[in-house]
Amino acid sequence: MTALDKLLASFPPSVVRTDRESLFAASFDNIKLSFPPEAVVFPRDEDDVAALLKLANEYGVPVTVRGAGTSTVGGATPVCGGWVLSLAHWQKLEIDPVSGTASVQPGVITEEISKAAAAFGLFYPPDPASKKYCTIGGNIATNAGGLRAAKYGVTRDYVLALEGVLPTGEKVRWGANVKKFVSGYNFKDLWVGSEGTLGVVTKAVLKLQPLPEARHSFLCAFDSDSRALAAATKILGSHLQPSVLEFMDSLSVACAQKFKGTQFFENCEAPAVLLIEADGTRADVAAQAEQLRKWATEETQIFKETDDPETAETFWELRRACSPAMFMLAPAKLNEDIVVPAKNLLKLLDLMRQVNKDTGLYTPVFGHVGDGNLHVHVMFDRDQKSQRQKAGNAVHKIMKGVVALEGCITGEHGIGLAKTPFLALQHSPAEIAAMRAVKNALDPKNILGRGKIFDVFDVWEKEPVSVKLPWEHR
Numbered sequence: 001m002t003a004l005d006k007l008l009a010s011f012p013p014s015v016v017r018t019d020r021e022s023l024f025a026a027s028f029d030n031i032k033l034s035f036p037p038e039a040v041v042f043p044r045d046e047d048d049v050a051a052l053l054k055l056a057n058e059y060g061v062p063v064t065v066r067g068a069g070t071s072t073v074g075g076a077t078p079v080c081g082g083w084v085l086s087l088a089h090w091q092k093l094e095i096d097p098v099s100g101t102a103s104v105q106p107g108v109i110t111e112e113i114s115k116a117a118a119a120f121g122l123f124y125p126p127d128p129a130s131k132k133y134c135t136i137g138g139n140i141a142t143n144a145g146g147l148r149a150a151k152y153g154v155t156r157d158y159v160l161a162l163e164g165v166l167p168t169g170e171k172v173r174w175g176a177n178v179k180k181f182v183s184g185y186n187f188k189d190l191w192v193g194s195e196g197t198l199g200v201v202t203k204a205v206l207k208l209q210p211l212p213e214a215r216h217s218f219l220c221a222f223d224s225d226s227r228a229l230a231a232a233t234k235i236l237g238s239h240l241q242p243s244v245l246e247f248m249d250s251l252s253v254a255c256a257q258k259f260k261g262t263q264f265f266e267n268c269e270a271p272a273v274l275l276i277e278a279d280g281t282r283a284d285v286a287a288q289a290e291q292l293r294k295w296a297t298e299e300t301q302i303f304k305e306t307d308d309p310e311t312a313e314t315f316w317e318l319r320r321a322c323s324p325a326m327f328m329l330a331p332a333k334l335n336e337d338i339v340v341p342a343k344n345l346l347k348l349l350d351l352m353r354q355v356n357k358d359t360g361l362y363t364p365v366f367g368h369v370g371d372g373n374l375h376v377h378v379m380f381d382r383d384q385k386s387q388r389q390k391a392g393n394a395v396h397k398i399m400k401g402v403v404a405l406e407g408c409i410t411g412e413h414g415i416g417l418a419k420t421p422f423l424a425l426q427h428s429p430a431e432i433a434a435m436r437a438v439k440n441a442l443d444p445k446n447i448l449g450r451g452k453i454f455d456v457f458d459v460w461e462k463e464p465v466s467v468k469l470p471w472e473h474r
């Protein structure tokens with residue numbers, strides 16, 4: 001009996017699908033490189049997950065866990081074929097207002113957690129830009145960050161407990177619905193960010209926060225990218241802790257304005273921009289706003305401010321337009337979620353300017369300057385071989401530069417497939433050996449997420465599929 005025969009014999013047809021459409025849909029994620037699996041499994045409960053993994057171990061079949069497939073590094077791509085374990089349909093969500101926690105199944109869409117919590121005056125702070133589409137299971141697996149991470153932290157900071165299944169098929173629970181837990185090794189935090197390679201998350205308990213009473217927003221224009229970044233570092237060096245501190249370079253702003261057909265500042269054609277938001281109690285926000293106003297008066301060319309949510313929404317339009325507007329520069333983009341320490345932000349800007357000069361490709365930069373996690377882009381035409389090569393070389397140069405600036409090659413998306421060529425730039429052989437030792441101990445047959453993180457993968461060797469994903473609106 002083949003592994004597939006055994007799989008089909010072990011589960012009802014509603015659980016295992018092998019039709020072409022299902023296989024194609026599960027064959028790629030946001031990087032759009034298609035590797036069709038042999039089957040897609042939609043488990044009914046933890047027992048199904050455990051049975052599937054035991055079977056996969058028996059036959060040595062790779063299993064790729066899948067949430068919504070928004071991974072920008074190929075984390076959900078079943079690069080070695082095998083079986084895809086899809087959990088997007090597991091969407092139970094319960095708020096416990098007394099302990100201020102949410103109990104979630106992995107398929108819950110991230111945005112739904114804050115929506116449900118709002119009824120109790122609570123919210124879930126991590127807010128990846130993909131929050132309308134991505135699942136909390138994917139967020140936990142990648143330790144997702146977001147726009148408010150500088151003040152509120154990332155997914156790991158909110159995970160109190162995880163339930164799930166080891167790669168070998170045993171059910172486990174790490175942590176509990178309590179705020180303190182130091183019993184044994186901290187596998188909970190090891191699972192967070194392990195990109196679906198050390199276990200399958202089937203349930204999580206998340207810490208919630210009281211909804212802020214007030215917000216105050218600023219949109220600030222600067223006559224150069226470096227002035228905007230230098231001004232941002234002054235905020236970082238102060239005792240202010242805005243919930244949002246977003247940078248947009250002048251090229252991104254020029255594209256976003258063209259895309260929206262709006263000029264966001266009068267008499268200021270294409271400024272570099274900082275979007276800032278303070279939140280908290282009314283008194284706290286008023287005090288922060290006063291300090292930010294003083295800073296803005298000294299540092300900016302011109303600025304606007306508001307505590308009206310509708311007007312603030314118009315500020316956000318500029319930031320939201322940046323990503324889709326990039327495609328005015330070229331048909332394809334590489335979006336690298338690098339992080340550098342605040343002291344090296346200006347050096348990162350120099351690095352991107354140098355890459356632009358060397359390659360002739362546009363290199364717009366925007367992102368979360370509040371925690372040094374900027375999205376640096378390389379725009380290119382995939383159909384032109386020379387541009388593809390230049391873009392590939394540019395990314396190598398950027399990653400080397402980021403490590404030299406004491407930064408990190410990924411602050412949000414993880415290694416997946418796309419960042420595997422750079423793992424050894426970030427980590428020493430001893431560090432990689434330690435990671436591999438953990439992986440081997442928990443997953444001796446390399447079942448979960450085979451091909452991810454450690455095996456170098458060349459994203460340029462395969463043509464992407466031509467499909468438009470729900471989160472792409474150009």
Ligand SMILES: Cc1cc2nc3c(=O)[nH]c(=O)nc-3n(C[C@H](O)[C@H](O)[C@H](O)COP(=O)(O)OP(=O)(O)OC[C@H]3O[C@@H](n4cnc5c(N)ncnc54)[C@H](O)[C@@H]3O)c2cc1C
Binds near residue numbers: 065136196449
């Ligand atoms: C437009 C856009 C904006 C984005 N913005 C951000 C951002 O601001 N911040 C950010 O951090 N990321 C961002 N991302 C990346 C992506 O949305 C995140 O990585 C997200 O956490 C992935 O969730 P998902 O449900 O789509 O997971 P998938 O893409 O399906 O999977 C991602 C990884 O998680 C693993 N996985 C999924 N579910 C489980 C589970 N239950 N148990 C174990 N492993 C699992 C998969 O195997 C894979 O390795 C963005 C992506 C897009 C397309």
